Amino acid sequence: MEEKMIQLKNITKQYKENKAVNHLNLSINKGEVFGLLGPNGAGKSTTIYMILGLTEPTEGEVYVDGIHATNKPIEVKQRVGFLPDNVGFYEDMTGIENLILTGKLNGLTNAEAEKRAMHWLEQVRMNHASAKKVGEYSRGMKQRLGLADILMKNPEVVIMDEPTLGIDPKGIHELLDLIKNLSEEHGLTILLSSHQLHQVQQICDRVGIFVKGELLAYGDIEELQRKLLDETSILYKVIVKNDNHQLVERLSMESYVDSIDWDGEAYHVKVNREDGGELARFFVSNQYDLLTLQRLSYGLDDIYQRYFQGGEMGD
Amino acid sequence: MIEAIKNKERWYKKAQQFVNSSLWILTRKEITDHIKSYRFNILMVIILLTCVASLYTAFSSIRDVASNLENNQSLFLYLRVFTITGENGTLPSFVTFISFLGPLLGISLGFDAINSERNKNTLLRIMSQPIPRDYIILSKFLGSLAVIAGFIFSLGFLVVGIGIISMGIPPTFGEIIRIVTYLVMIIIYVGFWLSLSILFSIRFKQAATSALAGIAIWLFFSIFYSIIVNLIVNASVPNQLFQAASTTSVQAESQQLLTSLMRFSPNYLFSEITTILLIPNFRTLGPISMEQLAGSVSAPLDLAQSFTIIWPQVIGILSAGIICFAISYFIFLFQEIRS
Known part of the structure; x- marks a missing residue:
């Protein structure tokens, strides 16, 4: 059994009329990277605030590393670094001064805080701008400074609310690399x-x-895919050069084929078991010039779309 | 001996703990922010200039005051420096300036204490550090108050210093005590306005709204309140036609009503404190009748008596400030982070 780092037990958060979070149960293991996906206003930030003890749940309990987050928020905050979606720094202070302030609030002395700030600024590749005022920083720089800021307290858990919001693709790539590194190395x-x-x-x-x-x-992405699809049906994308009306007819006679769709460009063939080469053999033996035979796996996009549609329909 | 050393060590440790405590770290940051800010420096220049101007007239006319007084014993020259107005009323006294600009100082240091942090998203970041939530608002209050205290004390001692240089007479012990008390009273008074504006800064999301609310209350008490109270008192006097016939007791009653209504205004309380502290010849606050006056010796009050008279006023202002702060404390602690 893996060690549980964050545990949410049946929590509910009620804001006047609407329920922001409804009977949520979730546990996150030590050392894992967990992504909370959802559209805007789904209650992600509220959940995060409850984990940090910044907001009290209406019902249920939150434990971080075994500590009750609502009753002992300060102990939780010693262990958890939180990067809000729109991180704010004191703009008339330099980057390193902001970090040193955070360090001192976490009980470091000035010298320790400065040393650690230098270290993390280097890690997030911000040391060139450490003496600049934060007011002059770009969004991406602020976000990286924010990452350094939460690392000042040597956290065991890092929580990030929309960390990639409003950063250019290159910046996102760098940021994600940094996050990945943190989880792997530390x-x-x-x-x-x-x-x-x-x-x-x-x-x-x-x-x-x-x-x-x-x-x-x-679950992990494969697990979600399995949940999404009926496990018995698998989708293939087929493009042939010399297709004719007979193809659909002939193909649908094959025992392993469930359905065939034409989207104007390619056929989508649903089969009821893992393909062992039968499909390719069928096309070749029927003298079709097979250009593409590709298994379509469901990406997160489809999963997301599908679940979100489900969510919308509940409206 | 060993006990003493141990005691000393304990104090040293306590002091060190305080320096490292997050409350002090936050307070120190607030103080730095204020001192570096344009806002505080502009205000400081305004107050300094007006005070220097009023002091200039005070020092140029203090000689006449001194020669006019017959009783050498009760000169209170240094106290007169604070209260004296220009020869033909051109410039108000130091005291008037302070009671007018003091609230502005308090309001301007507090009106954006919490809401600017909220709007710049720094509040959430500070809140996710391992510190109790009340340290944030406490440090806001203490930081501003420390800056105000430093400023007011330097201003007061500057006046005394200039006085010593220009008049060549050292202040008496009584005068110094009165002046220091007066300075402490200014700090308490400004502290009240500070906590009121911090309350607004928590209540209102926009800094401009909270500044306006503070200024509105300040204007109300410094200008309109006395007008309203006068209206009420005039309306409550039974019959204007028979005013001539009305007895002294009716007049005294309406005067009493006027004073008690006026005492709801912190500005009025402060002006009473100022009067008693800086003009020791004022023997009482509010109306007195001729019978009460008869037989009293016309001599300045001594320190202890002055303190006794202003004590209720001091407590009034102090508790108004504490109530404001308690409300803001309460709202801040139970406020949801997201609206």
Whole structure:
């Protein structure tokens, strides 16, 4: 049994009329990268605030490293570094001064804080701008400074709310690399929320899909795919050069084929078991020039789309 | 001997703990921010200039005051420096300036204490550090108050210093005590406005709204309140036609009503404190009748008596400030992070 770092037990958060989070159960293991996916307003940030003890859940309990987050928020905050979606720094202070302030608030002396700030600034490749005022920083720089800022306290858990929001693609790539590094080299538990699937897909061990305060599904991406698809049906994309009306007719007679769709460019063939070369053999033996035979796996996009549609329909 | 050393060590340790405590770290940051800010420096220049101007007139006319006084014993020259107005009323006294600009100082240091941090998203980042939530608001208050205290004390001692140089007479012990008390009173008074504006800064999301709310209350108390109170008192006097016939007791009653209504205004309380502290010849606050006056010796009050008279006023201002701060404390602690 793996060690549980964050545990949410049946938590509910009620804001006046609407429920931001509804009976959520979730646990995150030590050392894993967990992605909380969901559209805007799904309750991701609220969940994060409850983990940090910044907001009290209406019902249920939150434990971080075995500590009750609502009753002992200060102890939780000693262990958890939190990067809000729109991180704010004191703009008339330099980058390193901001970090030193954070360090001192976490009980470091001035010298220790400065040393650690230098170290992390180097790690996030911000040392060239450490003496500049934060007011002059770009968004990407602020985000990287934010990453250094949460590392000042030597956290065991890092929580990031929409870390990639508003950064250019190159910046996102760098940031994700940094996050990946942190989890691999320092063994940090990382929880990040996002509505950008592709980015999360790259670095997350597991993801949870969160819609309207409820966790619709979670697991690693393969697991989600399996949940999404009927396990018996597998989709292939087929393009042939000399197709004719007989193709559909003949193909549908094959026992392993469930359905065939034409999208104007390619055939989508659904088969009821893993293809062992039968499809290719069929085309070749029927003298079709097979150009493409590709197994379509469901990416996060499809999963996301599918679940979100489900969520919308609940409206 | 060993006990003493141990004691000393304990104090040293306590001091060190305080220096490393997150409350002090935050407070120190606030103080630095204020001292570096344009806002505080502009205000400081305004107050300094007006005070220097009023002091200039004070020092140029203090000689006449001194020669006019018959009783050498109760000169209180240094106290007169604070209260004296220009020869033909051109410039108000130091005291008037301070009671007018002091609230502005308090409001301007506090009106964006919390909401600017909220709007710049720094509040959330500080809150996710392992510090109790109340340290944030406490440090806001303490930092601003420390800056105000430093400024007011330097201003007060500057006046005394200039006085010593230009008049060549050292202040008496009584005068120094009165002046220091007066300075402490200014700090308490400004502290009240500070905590009021911090309350607004928590309540209102926009810094401009909270500044306006503070200034509105300041204007209300310094200009309109006395007008309103006068209206009320005039309306409550039974019959204007028979005013001539009305007895002294009715007049005294309406005067009493006027004073008690006015005492709801912190500005009025502060002006009473100022009067008693700086003009020891003022023997009482509020109306007195001729019978009460008869037989009293017209001599300045001594320190202890002055303190006794202003004590309720001091407590009034102090508790108004504490109530404001308690409300802001309460709202801040239970406020949801997201609206």
